[in-house]
Amino acid sequence: MQQIVHTIIEEARRYKAKEVSKVILQIGELTFLGEEQLKFAFDILKEDTIMENAELVIEKIKAEVKCECGYQGGIEYGLKEEFHLMFPILKCPRCGKEVEIVRGRECLIKSVEMEIEENVAVEG
Ligand SMILES: [Zn+2]
Known part of the structure; x- marks a missing residue:
């Protein structure tokens, strides 16, 4: 997340933005990054930066795998009894062979909305 925030701030500087208002991230389901976790990290990292008031939107990307037998598609989840959690x-x-991951491990910045104009009237 630190790297993502850093990248966004660099972008904002490049466009001479006054403020970053919204950030949309795409997170693959195999990154195991929890939404709450990411938002929490984002809130800490954005403090005292150009993106202090930015809203974070997270879009999940479904995992997709492919196999040498020709299968391509989603993955199955199993339940790990001892931890009571689902794992892929x-x-x-x-x-039943091991598959290659096609999608699901990404952590991408999909879009960043920022205020660029010098004279934006902000009411209230
Ligand atoms: Zn197969």
Whole structure:
């Protein structure tokens, strides 16, 4: 998250933005980054920066895998009894071999909205 915030601030500087108002991130489901966790980190990192008032929107990207048998699609989840949590099974649901991850590990900045004009009237 630190790197993402850093990148956004650099972008904002490049465009001479006055303020960053909204950030949309795309997070793959295999990154295991929790939304709450990310928002929490974002709120801390944005303090005293150009993006202090920015809103964070997180879009999840579904995982997709492919297998040498020709299968391509979503993954299955299993339940880890001892932890009571779901974890992804990186095996082909068709033949059981190990699969290659096509999508789901990304952590991308989809868009950044910023105020650029010098004379924006802000009421209230
Ligand atoms: Zn397969």
